[in-house]
Amino acid sequence: MTxxxxxxxxxxxxxxxxGALGVLTRRNxxxxxxxxxxxxxxxxxxxxxxxxxxxxIGGEALVFFVLVVAAAEVVVGLGIVVSIFRRRHSxxxxxxxxxxx
Amino acid sequence: xxxxxxxxxxxxxxxKLAIPHIDYLSVLPIMVMLGGAVVILGWSSLLRRPMDSxxxxxxxxxTASATLILSLFQWGAVLAHGAHTHIDGAxxxxxxxxxxxxxxxxxxxxxxxxxxxxxxxxxxxxxxxxVLLLLSAAGAMTMGVANDLIVVFLxxxxxxxPLYVLAALNARRAESGEAALKYFVLGGFSSAIFVxxxxxxxxATGTTDLPQIADYLARNVLLHDGLLLAGLALxxxxxxxKVAAVPFHLWAPDVYQGSPTPATGxxxxxxxxxxFAALLRVFVSSFxxxxxxxxxxxxxxxxxxxxxxxxxxxxxxxxxxxxxxxSINHAGFVLLGLQAASNRGVAASLYYLFVxxxxxxxxxxxxxxxxxxGDRRHSLEAYRGLGARQPWLAGALTILLLAQAGVxxxxxxxxxxxxxxxxxxxxxxxxxVVAMVSAAVAAFFYLRVAxxxxxxxxxxxxxxxxxxxIDPAGATGSSGPSMPAEAPVLVARGEAGxxxxxxxxxxxxxxxxxxxxxxxxxFGVGLCVAVTVVFGIWPETLTSFAQHATLLLRP
Numbered sequence: 001m002t003x004x005x006x007x008x009x010x011x012x013x014x015x016x017x018x019g020a021l022g023v024l025t026r027r028n029x030x031x032x033x034x035x036x037x038x039x040x041x042x043x044x045x046x047x048x049x050x051x052x053x054x055x056x057i058g059g060e061a062l063v064f065f066v067l068v069v070a071a072a073e074v075v076v077g078l079g080i081v082v083s084i085f086r087r088r089h090s091x092x093x094x095x096x097x098x099x100x101x
Numbered sequence: 102x103x104x105x106x107x108x109x110x111x112x113x114x115x116x117k118l119a120i121p122h123i124d125y126l127s128v129l130p131i132m133v134m135l136g137g138a139v140v141i142l143g144w145s146s147l148l149r150r151p152m153d154s155x156x157x158x159x160x161x162x163x164t165a166s167a168t169l170i171l172s173l174f175q176w177g178a179v180l181a182h183g184a185h186t187h188i189d190g191a192x193x194x195x196x197x198x199x200x201x202x203x204x205x206x207x208x209x210x211x212x213x214x215x216x217x218x219x220x221x222x223x224x225x226x227x228x229x230x231x232v233l234l235l236l237s238a239a240g241a242m243t244m245g246v247a248n249d250l251i252v253v254f255l256x257x258x259x260x261x262x263p264l265y266v267l268a269a270l271n272a273r274r275a276e277s278g279e280a281a282l283k284y285f286v287l288g289g290f291s292s293a294i295f296v297x298x299x300x301x302x303x304x305a306t307g308t309t310d311l312p313q314i315a316d317y318l319a320r321n322v323l324l325h326d327g328l329l330l331a332g333l334a335l336x337x338x339x340x341x342x343k344v345a346a347v348p349f350h351l352w353a354p355d356v357y358q359g360s361p362t363p364a365t366g367x368x369x370x371x372x373x374x375x376x377f378a379a380l381l382r383v384f385v386s387s388f389x390x391x392x393x394x395x396x397x398x399x400x401x402x403x404x405x406x407x408x409x410x411x412x413x414x415x416x417x418x419x420x421x422x423x424x425x426x427x428s429i430n431h432a433g434f435v436l437l438g439l440q441a442a443s444n445r446g447v448a449a450s451l452y453y454l455f456v457x458x459x460x461x462x463x464x465x466x467x468x469x470x471x472x473x474x475g476d477r478r479h480s481l482e483a484y485r486g487l488g489a490r491q492p493w494l495a496g497a498l499t500i501l502l503l504a505q506a507g508v509x510x511x512x513x514x515x516x517x518x519x520x521x522x523x524x525x526x527x528x529x530x531x532x533x534v535v536a537m538v539s540a541a542v543a544a545f546f547y548l549r550v551a552x553x554x555x556x557x558x559x560x561x562x563x564x565x566x567x568x569x570x571i572d573p574a575g576a577t578g579s580s581g582p583s584m585p586a587e588a589p590v591l592v593a594r595g596e597a598g599x600x601x602x603x604x605x606x607x608x609x610x611x612x613x614x615x616x617x618x619x620x621x622x623x624f625g626v627g628l629c630v631a632v633t634v635v636f637g638i639w640p641e642t643l644t645s646f647a648q649h650a651t652l653l654l655r656p
Binding site for chain 2 (some may be wrong): 009012016019020023029032033036039040042043046047049050053054056058059062065066069072073076077079080081083084087
């Protein structure tokens with residue numbers, strides 16, 4: 001018995017929604033980074049599923065591009081967090097309130 | 102012992118792999134941009150002492166000039182031989198892409214020259230600023246030539262990641278790190294939405310290649326187009342974040358305010374150019390057949406962006422925040438050209454992006470001088486009496502602000518006229534009316550700064566405080582509770598730094614900060630003002646340039 005492709009798509013949509021909700025509601029910056037990763041990986045799962053359903057290798061190749069870009073993005077993000085940590089010792093979005101308006 | 106059968110099969114398959122022919126000439130401008138960045142970074146890391154910032158700026162200007170010349174060659178080649186796709190259809194070389202490359206090269210050129218003096222003043226050592234400038238510009242150029250959604254995504258990330266770092270570059274200011282983090286989280290969020298949009302479009306059409314998507318849509322009638330429309334909506338949201346269209350603008354005011362001022366000018370120009378270049382190409386040429394589906398949402402987006410940007414800017418007390426909302430307002434005008442979904446609309450949008458880039462970089466160049474050491478004096482009150490203290494600086498800012506407001510005989514007027522007439526031509530008269538009203542509202546806050554600069558600098562105690570960067574009402578975001586303690590330091594610095602300004606001018610408190618114009622800023626801002634005025638009086642050259650910058654797949 002094979003699992004139909006639509007189930008994978010549903011899973012991918014659920015993971016994407018969890019990630020998006022996490023970015024919007026969680027206040028810890030590291031958790032927010034992880035939620036962005038969840039969203040990107042949900043997109044990867046969708047790519048692979050569609051590639052399988054369409055019988056096209058292209059979609060599987062795209063996953064590698066997304067993986068590399070996600071890795072580069074996280075490196076920069078963690079660098080920014082570290083540079084803020086040096087100034088103050090927390091990483092909550094609520095502490096970032098110098099600017100308002 | 103022979104190799105396992107799987108390996109030999111794999112080797113046989115690899116031998117049959119068709120590697121696309123790579124025409125390096127087609128990507129030469131981008132490669133020069135990236136190469137320049139790598140050479141500067143590599144060279145400076147081999148030196149024992151930090152590289153002199155003058156050298157770094159010269160190399161950056163050299164790289165940008167080389168890219169500019171190559172892009173102009175490409176423009177000539179497109180005019181002579183027509184548009185082509187390269188590298189298995191991933192890259193397109195048409196008038197549109199050449200226009201974007203020319204514009205991005207100009208942006209780097211002017212930004213690098215203006216940023217030079219800021220880097221010296223703030224003591225930011227090392228070549229990072231200029232290297233990030235070049236990398237980010239390469240991303241914007243990639244978005245201009247991208248002919249495949251995944252190349253658009255790569256360009257988007259190459260554009261955005263250096264911008265996150267640029268925002269964080271001034272490690273001494275708390276606002277800088279905060280701006281970078283906000284930009285990063287929301288930027289990553291929008292990229293993820295964008296990738297999911299690509300995945301859905303791929304699932305619906307079976308390809309990410311832009312002409313093939315158009316081809317697929319032309320040959321198939323989709324009975325269940327929910328997947329494709331959902332993908333399209335996610336792509337629009339992703340682009341909307343990048344170009345700061347309301348309601349996806351939340352990052353813009355904080356990031357503009359917190360970033361180093363010359364980086365803000367660059368960011369405001371290059372992110373909009375890159376974002377809109379890809380947005381126009383994807384929506385107008387690939388999804389042209391779905392325009393009945395995407396034009397209404399873009400109509401709504403343009404409408405609220407125009408109104409929100411103009412109205413909220415009215416009660417900003419911080420000039421950088423005000424300019425952030427004004428750039429949101431400008432994004433609304435460019436969306437007007439997208440909403441028209443015609444050749445005329447694309448040309449009008451490109452023209453708008455061109456003149457907007459020069460206006461915004463020049464404006465932030467002046468703001469970086471007035472901001473003084475530490476990038477602090479950005480309250481409106483800091484501009485009171487600037488016309489008496491620095492007539493040239495105030496004159497340049499006045500021209501640039503009037504151009505942004507769309508006053509006749511400046512490029513801003515021609516640009517607004519072009520997009521509005523494109524909208525009327527496409528039947529969106531109601532949107533054109535909204536745009537005109539929002540331009541009238543926006544003129545008010547531009548003029549307020551201009552009037553303030555020529556107002557007499559009052560000698561009252563309140564204004565004396567303002568001169569030191571302290572806002573008595575506490576309305577400015579940047580003046581935190583730590584400011585009063587720092588005030589004596591600022592006075593001392595101001596007196597030490599006011600070389601070349603006659604003492605009589607310095608004696609009232611508002612003049613106590615060094616506002617002498619560095620040569621780089623004078624050149625860069627002068628160039629921006631020249632472009633704004635010359636092409637405002639004789640617009641034909643630039644408008645015909647934009648009109649010939651057509652897409653490979655015309656609507």
